[in-house]
Amino acid sequence: MRAEPFLDNWAYLKVELNWLERLLLTAVARQRKDTKTIERISQTKADRVTSHWWKGVVNFEEVIASDSPADRRKSAPTASYQQQLDARIQASWQKGIGLALPILCDRLELNPFEKNAILIALAPEVHRRYAQMYGYLQTGEDTPERPTIDLVLRLLCRTDAEWRIARSSFLSSSRLIQSGLMTVEEPDQLFLMRSLKLSEACVNYLLSDAADFMELEELLEPQVSDVFARSVPRTPIDLVLPDPVLEQLQQICNQIQFTPQLKAWGFRQLPGVNALFIGAPGTGKTLSVQWIAQQLEMPLTEIDLAIVDHPAALIEDLIAEPPMVLLIKSAERWLKRSAPIEKVIELINSRRTFTCFSVRHRIAVPIALRSRFQFTIELPKPDAMARVQLWKQAFPAETPLSEFDWQTLAKQHRLTGGEIQAIAKAAAIQALSQEASEITLDHILQVLR
Template identity: 25%
Template sequence: MDAAANPDNLVTIATVNADALERELHWLAQVLEARLHAYFYSDDEPLHFRFDKAKPPDLPARSNLQQLIDKHQLQAAERLILALVLTPYIRPQMLDVLFSRNKHTDRGHTEFGGLQSQSHGGFLPTIETALFVLAGDALDERFTVQPKLQPDALLFRQDIIQANSLGPLEPWTSQALTISKEMLDWLTSGSAFKPAFSRDFPAKRISTQRSWQQLVLPNAIRVQLQEIADWVKYHQVLMTDWQMEDRLSPGYTALFYGPPGTGKTLSACLLGQYCEREVYKIDLSLLISKYIGETEKNLARIFDTAANKNWILFFDEADALFGKRTQVEDSRDRYANQEVSYLLQRIEEFDGVVILASNLKNNIDEAFIRRFQNIIAFSMPAAPERQLLWQQGFSSKVDFSDDVDFSRLADRYEISGGTIMNVVRHCSLHAISKQTTRICQADIEQGIKREFIKQGRRI
């Protein structure tokens, strides 16, 4: 569910989406009217009416609803269920007819299902409501469409709609049918859901203004990064057209390891940019809890929120969460190992890309290592790569003095790309503060000296 490119396009998408939803709701209204007429206005017993007698409307190809229908091959019953769930959000008055009272019991019709909340004055559909719209009181038809409303049905499995239980003793058909705000926004205004960083969602969206051309890495690493991009682009073909869903896990997991500043985070951002996917960096300080069971709950919120969003989840400094399991000596060790096991389960079930970043491969639990589809070693850049990083790092506004020698700097100082950019920032700000654009070799070497002191290294 990608966001539209610009505000003008958003207006266009919203208009197209409105047209599509108008047609879909009109179709639902026709089916509902026919169902009620057949149910109430026959002389002896309810008339037999099949919902599929009313042909689904053709929708604008550009509409997000049509894209959703095409992607998941939604059938008429599933489209009607989705339209019913959408109605309270976009045309609530359309379901007011279901508030009609049963003249024999002087209460609402049980067979209509539905709820009425304290704040929302309209009719809120339940699974029972959907079954009535699709099947009336015909048990054979009810049992035929019932699987489309089970927890493992397509609409629920793909997180298109949700069913919210009211209590353990209630019939399963009394569950309210709802839709997430992100799906509602995408189907209506066309905007993508971008959750804000919070304690409930300890992840921050990260991106970069840089391009693949500016990524200075050995060709072997570029090839491995392209493999991840290929999975993002073609995994649907692999799973569906090649019928590999029963043999392969739905997602893709990779390990980026190497010293700080060697391009792990930048590579994750560029993958997102290239694949048109949002990248979320997980804040492990908020994710990991000292209280037993809380870490699993925090992980569940991350993966539940990210489900079916086509996001890339980036766990930086992953050793804290994905580290090797310990020998069980006390209850805390046992629960820590349970956290790792739970994480393994969620990663295997996740349908997107998970990238773990660590300084050392050996810090990661062997159980994760076996499950990685890709392990990429980010090493310190060689001298030719360091020279290119120096040349690309500075602004085009900089006027270098004649003594600046990037080749000499690259040969003499074995430092990472991240360290080089720290030096670039220091030198550039120093020049600006002196109201000049000139940078000399001494300025750069002074910046390098500062970085070495920070890292506890000797020049």
């Protein structure tokens, strides 16, 4: 029987996500059953902690022990399913229908495990329920989380040999991580506890209506073997921040723009302007620096220390060739007490136009270093009025929208600007997948569940 091609990239993704959902629901059901057994049998906290050992040895209610081959779960598609899927992918290519994930796997020569790891990391970008299932499988709590290396290995590996081989896919030297499309977050955590995240460009490519090889080449070229992300912000940026924060950002721009005049008037000027931005993810730290670069009409260089193996080695390079506008994300890795403080101070004082260190919490910065920053700006989570504006900005002008009660939506869901942007995009994908002519409140609520 001749294989039927997929209608488009989204039709293909729905098939892959349906398989993933079945896999996750099976894992959730098994974990709930195991949890009930452990709670019923264990008598002390020590019993619960060591349950991974004794539940595989002690046989309850004539159930086969969990280390028996008869109880090994199916963690990957069956051969017939995979063969049918491959046949449909080939039929789609013959019809000129671009499927993003297969094209990516073909270009980077990724194996089935790596392909499914990308799919697992992509799923929360499509619907939050995947993140909630990941949270339950990882912590036992119904809280959204990104998948960890441990979870991916548990879901996809059936034997110890498979586990050992698959683990190497997440090392910094692997082709998947080297490509820059996937990053391993939380470098200070144990390796298995680190979470996996796809780059925004990779997510956009995988969710595109129609993908092609040229688009992928453009995506890969600037990212391979390069920890610096350089850009010139062009689209006008409309910040939604409290007035005092906006005034501080404008002061930074003014100090840089009027440096020659201040020197001419006899005022002593430091070589450049530096700042410490403090705030939770999604509160606008990166966007604020992009706004400053846009006002100054200068290129912006971003470095995320969370994805750099040896961040201390970068300091010398940055001191030798300082970018005009530099944003250092996850700066805790340089500002903590064990870091080479003298070099960090030299970097802060080195000649450049503007340097911004971005951290989540003030406590991450040693007191001795706080006075080194000319500006310290704390970006709060948006209040209800700001969230109304953020919701309205999240949808482009050409997006078809039904009537919304923005005030109620903003009051009921205390989200950051970054979260609102992500939910708006996911709601658009949800509407398109249901062949809706416009985005409705139901689509947003489906993503929020």
